Amino acid sequence: MSDRAVWGSRLGFIMTTAGFAVGLGAIWRFPYMMSKNGGGAFLLVYLLTTLAVGVPLFIVEVMLGRVTRHGGVLGMRQLTPPRSPFRLVGWLGAAAGIGILSYYCVILALLLIYWLKSLGGAFAYGADMESFAHIFDLTSSSVASLGFAVLAAVLLMGAVIRAGLKPGLERTCKYLMPVLLLFLGILAIRSLSLPEAGKGVAWFLKPDFGRIDLQVALDALGHTFFAVGIGVSTTFIFGSYLSEQSNIVTDALIIIGINTAVAVLAGLVIFPAMHAFGLTKAAGTGLVFETMPAIFSHMSGGWLLSAVFFFLLIISGFASGLGLVEGVVGTLDEALGLGRNKTLILVLLAVLLLSIPTLLSYGAHAPWARIRLWDKTIFVFIEYLVTALIMPTGALLMSVFVARRFGFAAFAAEANKGAGGLRITRHWKFFITAVVPCAVGGILLLGLFAS
Numbered sequence: 001m002s003d004r005a006v007w008g009s010r011l012g013f014i015m016t017t018a019g020f021a022v023g024l025g026a027i028w029r030f031p032y033m034m035s036k037n038g039g040g041a042f043l044l045v046y047l048l049t050t051l052a053v054g055v056p057l058f059i060v061e062v063m064l065g066r067v068t069r070h071g072g073v074l075g076m077r078q079l080t081p082p083r084s085p086f087r088l089v090g091w092l093g094a095a096a097g098i099g100i101l102s103y104y105c106v107i108l109a110l111l112l113i114y115w116l117k118s119l120g121g122a123f124a125y126g127a128d129m130e131s132f133a134h135i136f137d138l139t140s141s142s143v144a145s146l147g148f149a150v151l152a153a154v155l156l157m158g159a160v161i162r163a164g165l166k167p168g169l170e171r172t173c174k175y176l177m178p179v180l181l182l183f184l185g186i187l188a189i190r191s192l193s194l195p196e197a198g199k200g201v202a203w204f205l206k207p208d209f210g211r212i213d214l215q216v217a218l219d220a221l222g223h224t225f226f227a228v229g230i231g232v233s234t235t236f237i238f239g240s241y242l243s244e245q246s247n248i249v250t251d252a253l254i255i256i257g258i259n260t261a262v263a264v265l266a267g268l269v270i271f272p273a274m275h276a277f278g279l280t281k282a283a284g285t286g287l288v289f290e291t292m293p294a295i296f297s298h299m300s301g302g303w304l305l306s307a308v309f310f311f312l313l314i315i316s317g318f319a320s321g322l323g324l325v326e327g328v329v330g331t332l333d334e335a336l337g338l339g340r341n342k343t344l345i346l347v348l349l350a351v352l353l354l355s356i357p358t359l360l361s362y363g364a365h366a367p368w369a370r371i372r373l374w375d376k377t378i379f380v381f382i383e384y385l386v387t388a389l390i391m392p393t394g395a396l397l398m399s400v401f402v403a404r405r406f407g408f409a410a411f412a413a414e415a416n417k418g419a420g421g422l423r424i425t426r427h428w429k430f431f432i433t434a435v436v437p438c439a440v441g442g443i444l445l446l447g448l449f450a451s
Contacts, residue, residue, distance in 0.1 A: 004069060005165040007241050012170035014251055017238050018258040019173040020323025021229045022180070022316050026263040028107075031270045031287050033223050038211035039203040039271070043264075045212060045220040050256060053221065053439045054228040056431045057395065059252045059424070060402050061230055063415045065239025066248065071331030072236040079406065086401045090331055092394035093233030097328040098347065099386035100232060101321060102354035103379055106362055108317045109149030111310055113139055114289065118307035123293035132290045140289075141363030150355055157318070158348045161325050162341065165241065169326055173319050180262065180315045183308055188268040190305065191276075200275030204267050222443055227259055229320075231391035231398070234327030245418040253422065262316070269309070288313065325351075358382055388447030396440045403433040 007013040034042050068075035072090025080086045117123065122135070140146070160168045191197060229235060242248070270287060273295045292309060296302035325347065333343040361368040361378035373381040402411050411432060412424040 008166040015177045016170050016173040018255045019177050019319030020234055021259045022262050023320030025227045027266040027316055028288050030263040037216045037219055040205050040207035041211035044207040049221045049224040054224040056436050057230050058228050061235040062239035062248050065236040066242045067414050069240050071334050072233045073331055073335035086397050089394050089398050092390055094328050094331050096386050096390045097232045097324045098350055101324050101351045103358040105150045105153050105355050106358050108153045109146045111313045112149045115310040118310055121303045123297055123306045132293045136289045137364045141365035154348055157321050157325050176315050176319050183312050184265040188265050191269050191273045194276035196276045197272035200272035204271045231395035233331045234323045237327045237330040247418045248415050249419050249422045392444035399437045399440050403437055408432055
């Protein structure tokens with residue numbers, strides 16, 4: 001397709017895809033998983049599962065996009081016979097992308113409000129965790145202010161995507177990612193300079209092998225899947241914008257390396273400071289919205305540091321949101337033939353519509369907070385449905401297709417086009433044909449069991 005959009009540069013592809021993969025998971029979800037699973041033990045297993053499962057699966061999806069020159073719907077239609085179950089890959093990816101955006105925008109809106117609160121000095125003089133928990137409860141339950149911020153986030157993402165691949169998405173992420181890495185590095189240096197920070201570093205980096213069990217392994221595997229960004233149509237469509245001369249293997253390692261570096265930097269920001277001030281019991285969203293403001297309130301210039309921290313979260317979330325929107329719009333534009341602008345409007349309207357139940361159910365005092373679906377709040381249920389069921393199902397179909405239908409030899413030949421010294425060799429076969437499908441299937445079974 002001569003008129004198909006292509007990346008303006010290799011750097012643009014790397015930075016945009018890294019921005020999509022980093023998302024809120026590296027700074028928000030990763031520290032929570034570390035806190036839950038014993039620090040260094042989880043980090044070690046996570047690094048191993050990323051190499052064994054995340055890297056091969058990422059290369060698989062990019063390769064499928066490049067070889068078909070299409071998004072997931074038309075791409076799998078091109079590779080499979082009629083009525084093949086593998087054709088669901090593209091549709092499941094688009095559904096997962098819209099589903100994630102429906103609650104992702106609510107988190108982005110909350111981060112925007114917290115950033116504004118930080119600039120106003122709201123967290124400069126706090127003395128205890130209870131006050132910050134109260135602020136979080138009130139802010140997360142404020143439907144009007146959150147709703148306005150959700151609308152602003154969606155419209156801003158729409159404006160960037162409408163500008164096109166090169167002048168919009170690629171250019172934006174080429175600037176956002178270096179800023180993210182720079183500010184994270186500055187915050188990490190500040191955190192490491194605190195008294196008793198060494199205890200937090202040791203807890204974070206030194207694995208306690210006694211903590212490694214099946215649950216830690218499954219959590220690490222699940223976070224690898226979440227962090228790499230497989231099964232939401234974006235990596236597939238990003239691959240379709242590549243030329244055959246692009247070096248998929250090396251670029252995949254760079255992208256996932258950046259993702260991992262951001263997660264480690266986030267850990268070096270959060271855990272040394274937590275141990276320095278004795279705030280080691282908080283977990284989950286409390287690490288971001290309750291514990292971190294409490295930490296900054298103990299530091300000189302804490303209001304500025306908290307503003308920088310929440311600005312970083314906004315950057316990472318916004319970059320990931322852009323990737324999700326581009327993946328869904330690019331995929332459905334091809335499949336439905338409505339034109340890119342009309343498809344973009346429909347996708348944004350769908351996101352806004354679906355964000356209403358998540359918005360109304362997020363905070364502890366939100367209007368729909370007490371409604372339960374399978375013993376979960378609406379917000380949590382939508383997140384569970386997308387990340388534990390839809391995404392793994394699509395990724396399982398894709399991995400089985402490459403392992404059993406496309407074939408390892410064809411996969412290696414396509415992935416190695418444009419490759420340099422790092423190539424797919426016969427040693428990858430076991431991971432592509434056995435480890436990856438079994439790992440993704442295990443994630444799906446875990447999600448079904450958790451229901």
